[in-house]
Amino acid sequence: MASARYVLLRLASGAGVLLVVAFVTFAVFNLLPSDPAQLSCGRPCTPENLALAKGFMGLDHPWYQQFGQFLAGIVTGRTFGTGATAVVCPAPCFGYSFQETAPVVQLIADRLPVTVSLALGAAVLWLVVGVALGVVAALRRGTAVDHLLGGLSVVGVSAPVYLLGLLGILLLGFTLDVVPVSGYVALTQSPLDWAWHLVLPWIVLALINGAVYVRLARGQMLEVLSEDYIRTARAKGLRERTVVGKHALRNVTLPLVTLFGLDLGGLLGGAVITEKTFGMPGVGSLLLDAVGQLDLPLLLGTTLFAAFLIVVANIVVDLVYGFLDPRARLT
Amino acid sequence: MAGPDPRRGRWRRSALVRAVVERRPATVGAVLIAGFVLLALAAPLISRITGQDPYTYDKFALDPATGLPAGPLGGISSEHWFGVEPLTGRDVFAMVAHGARTSFLIGVLATALAVVLGVVIGASAGYLGGWWDRVVGWTGDVIFGFPYLVFMIALSAVAPPQVPRTLLLVVAIGFFGWPRVARVVRSATLGVARRDFVRASQVMGSPTWRTLTRRVVPNLWGPVVVVATLSIPERIGLEAALSFLGVGVRPPTPSWGRSISDAIAWVQTDPMLLVFPGLALFGATLAFNLLGDGLRDALDPRTAREGAH
């Protein structure tokens, strides 16, 4: 019972976070010196046309009323205009982009496969490689291998994704011509091309994010190896491989789940810089497009989506952690 | 492991110095940082001596047939140590040196702001607990859940040009940084608050704020120094990332992030344009991370794990 209440509380607080994020975004973008209706006004734009476009887009109300309409639309859907030319945005309507003539939800859904491909592939890579290298470093504590990995992980933490990405593009894309320079091919279109276009971004993201995992896995492994049950297992004469593989590794990985969930949530929410660097048409570039085009509904939608994923990742991590570690449940 | 005596400052400084000197990577980091700081401080002086500033156009440094730098390796010469920028002929060394001023100024000031806010909010939340602690925790959640890049992009469009861009960046970057500091400080406060000398102060009837400022906060310096040192490279990186996206400091003020962004288009024809600002940004970030790691190992093994994220 207590845990059900905890879950509910957690969800409610997450919803609260989203509401605040939406409100702040809405308020800030309504301070912009420009008018989104201007972009739908045509050229030359007369005041009359502008007023017409404003009315149609629902921008002729004060911004707090528009915010209310936005919230209501999530539940009830929205209809812009009347009669034969009305535009319907079905519930849950997280806004309608007049510039792209599509509901924001649909636009995000169109771009999501790119971001998911990018984030999941990289995440798997950095989790596996990061943990493996961390464990190796721990087992070879104090050796040259340990120092080398330690050094590499500082380098990984310090390198900005775009710098490493650009150098990768320069070296592997232009000079050696072994990977594509930019772009995205759908998995359904050609699995091979899909992976081929993603290889460099995956590696770069994995290098940068994986560095932290190497360190954490190493620290965790050292701690676990000093625990009694490992010593017992060793004393019982179990082979080192069994000790490490069966007993230690599980205990090393669990705490990393927390970090992994948060990193993944952030990345799925829109890897803005990564997508810009590698020319990937994902949610992150959708966000940049929205900013560039002053597409307020799209901007609000993508921002909320990014925040949503971060919040969800937080909740999932908390719950998973509580599930794995009963001591943490009631905190 | 905070200092044994909360009232003495001398020991702390020598501990810091020893922690750095004993660890070679940390020493390297500290020396690098000193080098960058020197470069940043001396940039105007160097400009005056060499006559190369990051603003002056020099079409004689360009190949008139293409607009590319005249000469190999992006126009590196005894006059232009790092070459010149295509289309403008501006000196790349001057841009990197003056860019260091921008990066360090924003990185350090934003960190200072985040640390001050974080210590005040985190220590009070940890010490006072109750509703204030919950409000702080939840506000931190909101800020963690906030896509700050979007916010910064919006802000750069909203803010009138009269607002100094450096100040805007310091405030925005610093503001988004406080929850992390606050979390570390809060948990450290919880530990300190249980200790005897704090209890004693409470029992003796000192006012809460007095106990907090005289007894608790001075004992948080270990985690705070570590989290601050590790924050600086992040803030520097953030400034560079924002400038990379075109919403950081305004041209022509030099910034490493913008130089890197400008270099993208030339990566095939003039790769050196990417190399120098890239190395500078990477070197500065690396230096702070090396120093921060060393300090963390020495001062605060426990935050080593928490602080990683």
Place this chain on the structure above:
Amino acid sequence: MNTHSSPSRRLVLAGLGATSFLAACGANERQGSGSGQSSGSTPTKGGTLTVLVSSTSTNFDPAKSQSLAITSLGLVHRRLTTWKVESGKPAELVPDLATDVGTTSDDGTTWTFTLKDGLMFSDGSPIRAADVKWGLERSFAASFSGGLTYHKDLLAGAAGYTGPFEGARLASIATPDEKTLVFTLARPYGDWGWVASTPAFAPVPEGKGAEADYGLKPLASGPYVVSAVQQGVKIEMSRNEHWSASTDDVRPAYPDSVVFSLGQATDVVSQRLAADSSADQTAFGAGFVSPAQLVQVSSNPSAKGRLVTSESGALAFLALNTRRGPLQDVQVRKAFQYAVDKAAFQVATAGTAALAGEVATTLITDGIAGREEFDLYPTDPSGDPAKAKELLAAAGHPQGLSGLKLLVSQSNNGPAQAQAVQASLAKAGIGVDLQVLDEDAYYAAINTVNADEYDLALASWQPDFPSPNANLQPLFATSAIGNGGYNSARYSSPSVDAAIATAQATVDTDAAAKAWVAVDKAVMADSPVVPLIYTRNSFLRGSKVTNFFIGAFPAYPNYLAVGVSS
């Protein structure tokens, strides 16, 4: 709306940084023949042409489009009139759906067009005068705004009209029979024939087109129909079986199908086309080749031969906000004419003066019939800071000026160009702060008059149709200040307004041209803007793309004429 509005906004307005390839030998002569030569064949029917576009959204709704007559929209929709664009010749107004370019019975207020025989939509139904009327009326509906709107202001009784979908019709468009259209204008307008070449003059079957996504599956009147749409990825077009080549003089329609590949970053497109891999040989890029890519291309002989450069292009200019502080003084504004280093601007634009485009001194652009060249402020292209200082001192600013806010768009190399202007003004004692905005935010700032205005703006303008009218009226008429207008200098002169009105009402072409040249000189005498260059645009094509050329106007390839060889 964005579909073609965003690309064509860029098309028409943002010539900023548009660059061109022009070796010292002069690409002008080269560009006409370049395409045919390297592919070694005359255009033939068949094949698939691919157009690589950076925008991710595209629709083919004529009401929402700002597309030029000779680019994407022209493949699908015909209009009453259109442009005949040939290499090295000024654009010519020619009939499209109509039998002539419009006749006026009086002083230019009433215009009559007659449709050709045998015109059909892609569903086989006939194209009637009522369908053209419906298409125009439809463009007044709030849900279909965003296109070129010159007709909205000119048609009599159109104020307050909100489209035909609630039953209201526009009396100023009469259709006495199935073939005849009679337009009644609110005032005499000599360029109505040109206005009839804008997208809204494409037919939409009477009673149809109410849905917001009509642009994804429009009924075509041109040689191609939109056959498949993958939003944000690509648009495929195949032949329209009901289009009759014999009624169409401007669309040879060589390829069997045309594919618009969306969301392709311009620099990547240049790299791909330069490499000319088999998939890209039948493709061309819709975006300008950037300065960095031009350097790359010029060192690659194969790619160099496939680069096509315009002779001229959009007017790049520095707008001086005539309502702000010291800039209200015409003597101060004249100092700017001497202060700006146009040569540095050329280098910042494209690396060399020859690549960037010629130095501009007039407001009417090259390639527009009736243009007269003159220079009211003759000086070295590098500027004359000493003279500028002198003028400023004489105007009461011996210390120069400081803290002027220069607005510039992030796109098309704008910041680099602005820094060049900033550096040259500094030499004349004029201190400038840059404000770099995203393209749309930039235009929003230009289009709206607000309290927190800019002092200077780096801007660019290419007329929507090839008449001096379209050069001058949108930039310098009082009515174009704010409210969505492009008068970035906030220039307002009653005498110039009157002269513009008179010139617009002049039907006789030669008389109108003379009137416009007078307006050009009158405006320049007040110095509201500093003309910088006529920006050349360069485009790259694959090796199997044929008949790829740019006319004297507009500075864009003629999509309608392009073919592919096998």
